[in-house]
Amino acid sequence: MVGNTEFGQNPSPFGSEVQKLESPEGELHLRFTLPSGMAFALPAEGIREVMQQSPDQITPIPNVSPLLLGTINLRGQIIWVADLGQFLGDQIPLRTDRQELPVIAIEDQDTLLGLAVGDMKGMRWLPPEDLQIQLSDVPDSMAPFVRGGWLPGEDEDLIWHLLDHVAVLRSARWAT
Template identity: 30%
Template sequence: METPAVQMTQTLKPTERLQQLLPELFNPQPVSGEQFLRLQLTPDLTIALALSWVEETLLISPQLVTPIPNMPPHALGLLSSKGQVFWAINLVQLLNLPMVLEPSQYYEVVVIRTLPGETDQNMGFQSTLFLGLVVPKIKGSIRLSLEDIVSPVNEVEIGLQPYLSGQLVVDGQTILVLSAEAIGTSQMSMPG
């Protein structure tokens, strides 16, 4: 003999049955916070960049980066993606962190938008400039509440200070929030 709940479930239309089984699908809860991309720069340092500045992430062969002579050590060279050519920057070296990018078969690259470029008078639109941040490990995205981001409590590496927006603690781990805008602005003076 079937229980009344089983009989009722069997008489429901498929959509109604789904609503009963998965109410959160039909009544989603509002999601709070902004999305950030987590990056592991050293074994002890995780940073976050606002996803609103991230154009794409790439896993590329180092041979696809064209070295340019007489550039700062953090400038690995030029890279292209989606018809755009931009600088590939070793973020760990730019921030003067102790760990260097270890030779690998692939680079993990976060392509960020920098400040808008020149307005093309002939085409009538403003171009966007990109910058490729080569990092040891892309950890994925995370949602963070902007209210939880506070000024750093402890001393941070001197190389991080010009790019730092703040910090927060997630699951017992301190995450430093870097400004993609500050990183992009600092690299705008590079030729190219």
């Protein structure tokens, strides 16, 4: 190979179709929906893990907030799993009679919480400069936890509401 004079002279097998990767614009967010179809985005830096959890592996705990579904063992660490839709006041309950529930483990400092949601929609780079702060479609029960939203683009029809994971973790609603 070192002595092969043709090695550096052959054209690329890809020809001139090789494209440079573009840098993503914005900040990376996980997008998901509640059972009602309301769409949310969480900043990637606040997410510890995303998983599909079997409902029978969530251990119910008696005499706790009705917002909490129970606990799971996440690699040796016991964490609470909450129904995010119920926490936010969503009108349609989370269906737990299915094989797997999408759960997002969020964290801030030493606090970790699993949020069960309706459906995962994947990761996407969302530009912070396009975030609309004033949104009229957010119910009062959700307003303390929503920092704004991205209006529908050319390829979608959903408003992606930016969820403040720290406000969710620190909420006094968990005590009720």
